Each structure stands twice: as C-alpha cells, then as structure tokens.
Amino acid sequence: MAGLASTPEPPYYAVIFASTTTDDTDGYGEAADRMIELAADMPGFLGIDSARERGVGITVSYWESEDAIARWKADAEHTVVRETGRTRWYAAYELRVARVERAYGFDTTSTP
C-alpha cells in the first residue's frame, strides 16, 4: 500500500465498511483487490483506505455523491461478489454511509 487516500475539500461521502471474516477466506484477498480496482473506475470515486488485522477489516471508500455510491452498489460484478461475501467470507459486517463535513491532515513525506 503506497499511502493514504487523497481527497478534495469536503463535503463528500464516505462508505465505512467494517467486517470480521469466517475461517473460509478462500478467494477473499483476490476479490477484495478486484473490488478496489473496480471501485476506482467508477464515476465519482475519490479514494479508498483499507486495513485488515487479526480478522477485523476496515475499508473506507470516498465518493463525490450519494448517487455515485448508489451506482457502485448497483454494479453487477460488485453485486455478485457481495453475495459471496455474505454467504461465505463474512462472519459479520457493518456498513455505514456518512457525509464528510470536515477534514485535515498532515504528511511529512510530501514534497511541497
């Protein structure tokens, strides 16, 4: 992972996806990578941050609008993979859609 998502000034939207996995994670890593690749090609996609540690995963994707999130949710390949997630990979998940109102940060590694 190269670094953190770089997003424009708020407001924009965040999809916060927190999950725990079952013991059956065959194919999960490849599918997760493919979903990030697919999301990045969607209109209105702004960026994504993702980490998984001891079975707990958090992926936050950033979007220009609620419409962009709805289109991503409706994407056919995404829909098929979501179904596999629900039936095989995930023990539990929680998805939250939130409107980012303010943001700030710092980066010691960026060149001015």
Add this chain to the structure above:
Amino acid sequence: MAGLASTPEPPYYAVIFASTTTDDTDGYGEAADRMIELAADMPGFLGIDSARERGVGITVSYWESEDAIARWKADAEHTVVRETGRTRWYAAYELRVARVERAYGFDTTSTP
C-alpha cells in the same frame, strides 16, 4: 479484538482517522491502546473499530454528537499523545469528521 462496534440508529458521528507510521513506533502500540481506553470513557462515545496493516492504520470512532468529539479532542491526555504522534510516530495522517446517515449490517455469530 472481539468484534465490531455496535452503534445505535443513525444519525451519529464518525471520526475516520487514517495514518501511516514512521520507523520510530516505540511506545506507539501502548499509546494507541490507552487512547481507545480513554475514548471509551468519554461522554457520547458509541464505539470504535481499528485495524493496522503494513504500516497503514484506520481507526473509526463513533460519537453521539459533534460536542462529544470536541470534548474528546480537548482531553488533556489525548492532546499530549496527539502531539507525540505528530512529532514521532506518524509519517502522514488524515482525519475526517463525518455524519453517519444510514447503516446496515449482519452478524452470523449473534444469538437472536
């Protein structure tokens, strides 16, 4: 980590903290654990999800209100640790405050 944060019906607020660390992470793990413990004692705290993988960390804490977030930010011990984070542990971070508008999930492990 036992599981995922359990939060009430929206609306509520999320603080999305994404970070990358430097090579100097001495004391970081203990401080991060202590901050979670401290946050959990703050009024208006609803829950927290956290994961770190290959130097990228994402912590999302959930709060009843913007006021609760402001009190957490102003907490003296939190302020001191934040300063250490900025000067030593973090290569970069991005903090986003967002209003959670809808949420859904599932849990195959919960008893009805």
